[in-house]
Amino acid sequence: MKNISRRQFLKGGAAAAAAGILGSIMPAAMAEEATFDREVDVLVIGGGGTGVAAACEAAEAGAEVLVVEKLGLMGGSTLMSGGMIHAWGTDEQAEYTGTTDDNADLMFNYYKGCGGGFIDDDVCYDMCVGSHDDFLWCKECGINYVTVFSVQNIPGLTEYIRPRIHLPGDETSGTAGIPGLGHFHVNPIWARAQAAGATCETNTAAKKLITNENGAVIGAVVENKDGEVRIKARKGVVLATSGYDYNVEMAKAMSKSQYIILTEEGNISGSCVGNTGDGIRMGMEVGAGLAGIGGAINVSLxxxxxxxxxxxxxxxxxxxxxxxxxxxxxxxxxxxxxxxxxxxxxxxxxxxxxxxxxxxxxxxxxxxxxxxxxxxxxxxxxxxxxxxxxxxxxxxxxxxxxxxxxxxxxxxxxxxxxxxxxxxxxxxxxxxxxxxxxxxxxASYNLGTLGGLKINTDAQVCRFDGTPIEHLYAGGLCTGGWAGQFYPGSGTAILSTVHWGRKAGRNAAANENI
Ligand SMILES: Cc1cc2nc3c(=O)[nH]c(=O)nc-3n(C[C@H](O)[C@H](O)[C@H](O)COP(=O)(O)OP(=O)(O)OC[C@H]3O[C@@H](n4cnc5c(N)ncnc54)[C@H](O)[C@@H]3O)c2cc1C
CATH class of the missing domain: 3.90.700.10 (Succinate dehydrogenase/fumarate reductase flavoprotein, catalytic domain)
Structure with a gap:
């Protein structure tokens, strides 16, 4: 390069190489013409628990909402789950357990104790404070809760533990928390979202985000049976694609236990097969940071x-x-x-x-x-x-x-x-x-990974330095910061889908069109 001027360098084959390198580190759309096949206000990627909550809030705020779901069925791991949700200070907690002294601070101290230095205090506290209202919202959607119970003890955290696990059901479902009750949670929320005008396209997988020259997210490329479609999102994109549950390479890089579970015989991964870390990857490609990475929801088999x-x-x-x-x-x-x-x-x-x-x-x-x-x-x-x-x-x-x-x-x-x-x-x-x-x-019966995109208390996806990426939101298990290396207990994950999904949908819908 010594004898080649900068101009000559850029003119030659090196220009192509440089463009390639830059292309791989710069937001994809900066190099692209932003042409679109169709437009909506809010594009929700992933039709599980987070996706339906986000779609519901965004649609009720008046936005035109499209959910794209990779699989042929809405619901994700949330549909396969027990539907249990953590909440403090509810009527059900008092009625079923006699507990009347619970509050957000006790719940936060419990989560912080479980998460050690790996949680984001602000994000985790926000979710704890919100859980009471999020639970009321679930009931407002039509979800009925048939019992409430507690996690088992964790040494050193006894004083912060209260019965907070609320199990959904009806008179036929009983009070045992079993996988498969997730429909009691997902279906009423999705029905409410649809009633507000949200629509969904299944068998449609998001491939990459599209950004403008300022780095704001303005849409996504999705793929359905007819090929690629470029969708503009005027107000925002919500990533709701859960963790890297079945992505061996991501697991190897980010979670020892998840990697062992995916590669060693005897362990069972029981979460939704669509969850291959796509949202985390797409977020990282436009500059997102990560939070709370490393853990997984492991249950002994x-x-x-x-x-x-x-x-x-x-x-x-x-x-x-x-x-x-x-x-x-x-x-x-x-x-x-x-x-x-x-x-x-x-x-x-x-x-x-x-x-x-x-x-x-x-x-x-x-x-x-x-x-x-x-x-x-x-x-x-x-x-x-x-x-x-x-x-x-x-x-x-x-x-x-x-x-x-x-x-x-x-x-x-x-x-x-x-x-x-x-x-x-x-x-x-x-x-x-x-x-x-x-x-x-x-061995482990694994329910998915913990940790993902860094978010703030507005459910905006953030860079490592904490600055938000404009018009990009996320919630649920593709985000991190609200839990640490091990799972605080049944009900935490679904709380994260409702809390961050709702905020993501609401805040995206409130944006000016881009
Ligand atoms: C058997 C079982 C029981 C459980 N019980 C409980 C419980 O009782 N309480 C609790 O709190 N937690 C429970 N969990 C954990 C909890 O259900 C999940 O962690 C949580 O519901 C995940 O929600 P989510 O919205 O982040 O993702 P999901 O609900 O999994 O939704 C993600 C969706 O995104 C789709 N997707 C992925 N990539 C793309 C893409 N590129 N484009 C479009 N769509 C995409 C997926 O196909 C999927 O449908 C359980 C989990 C399992 C497996």
Whole structure:
């Protein structure tokens, strides 16, 4: 380059190379002519929980709203969910649990305790304050709530925990929080959005955002069966595409546990298959920062001896959980997100739960989450390992026999005294001493990733320096800052979809046309 003038350099082949490099770091539309195939006021990308809430608010504010949904069905993970939502100070909380001393500060202290230094205090506090009103809005949409209950304990956070999990349903659905009740949440909100004029196109995936010369987002390129369509959004675009649940490359870069779940046998990813991190990627391409990245909603998979993995409120806790050194590392009775975070933090993320014949006789294999009362079918299938002695069991599962023996000596002595001296577990202090002994490997039933685009309290997508990207909004699981590395408990995610979805839709609709 020494002998080439700048003009010559730009004139030559290097110009093309430079343009290529710039193209990859500059907002795509800066290099493009902003021509469009059609126009709306607010374009919502993703038709799950966040999308319907955003569409509803935007349409009721008078905006022409189009939701584009990648799959053939609206609803996303929210439709597959239990529909539970966190809220404080509700009539239902008082009626079903007798709790009348809850407030936004207690809820914030709980979330902050779960999130450590990874949360954005302003964003998280805003969501906590709003949860009361967001819950009332859900009821106004026609959602009925049949019970309220609490997360399990997390060490150090007991004083901030209240029963805040509100379960939707009707007289036929019962009061057990099970996946599939999400329709009680999604359908009434989407019906209200449609009544206000919002429309949806399914089998339509957004590919990239379009920006103007100032970096404001003015539309998106979407793809449907007929090919690419360029849609102008006069007032704003809302990203509602959830996390990178099935994107192995993004998981590898951003979340250890999600990567393990997607790549190691035995784990199950249970969220919506459309969630491949598209919104996070598109936001990053126009300069968005990230927040709260790294975590995932991990629930221990049914069949782990130590706990009833799907329960927020308890279940069997027959055994202890140990790592490859044979050591315990967590109170097995604590909240599932906290428990799974501890599991993934062990060397080689190995966790086995151990129990004995006395527990099987006392509780029965099916209550422990297995398929046979005496565990014989599960041993046969290989999901449970059985051995006559602790030493043989340790050998069979490849962990330290010496470590396990030491751990069990302490555990059994603690059970005799009724005190868990290691982790303060308060329930099911049952000794493990009657052979044969059983072990099951803990795996995760994963409900999606945590963390995503950086937003402010107006649900505007922001750069790392905190400045908002004009006309770009986001909510739900494609955003971060309101949670940290582990999930605070059932109801948090759906709260994030309602709270940020509503704000995103409302604030986009309030913009001047661009
Ligand atoms: C089985 C199960 C049970 C759960 N139970 C609860 C519960 O009771 N309470 C709770 O709080 N949380 C629960 N969760 C978690 C919670 O449901 C989700 O985290 C949350 O609902 C996600 O909402 P969302 O709006 O961010 O994304 P989703 O509801 O998943 O919607 C995202 C949508 O965007 C679409 N999309 C993706 N990319 C594109 C694109 N490029 N263009 C167009 N569309 C796109 C997807 O197809 C999807 O439909 C559960 C999750 C599961 C899987």
């Amino acid at each position: 049914n069949g782990s001896i130590g706990r009833d993995p799907t329960s927020n409120v308890g279940g069997c806790t027959t055994g202890i959980s140990v790592n490859k050194y044979g050591q315990r590392f967590v109170d097995e009775w604590c909240q599932y997100g906290y428990y799974m975070n501890a599991v993934f933090n062990q060397d080689d993320h190995i966790c086995w739960t151990i129990t004995d014949q006395a527990a099987v006789d006392r509780e029965g294999g099916t209550a422990m989450g297995f398929t046979s009362e005496d565990l014989s079918a599960d041993v046969e299938a290989g999901s449970v390992v059985k051995a006559d002695t602790i030493e043989e069991l340790a050998k069979a599962i490849g962990i330290s026999a010496e470590g396990l023996a030491t751990t069990l000596a302490t555990w059994n002595a603690d059970c005799a005294k009724g005190v868990d001296t290691a982790f303060g577990k308060t329930e099911c202090l049952n000794p493990i001493e009657v052979g044969p002994f059983y072990a099951a490997k803990t």
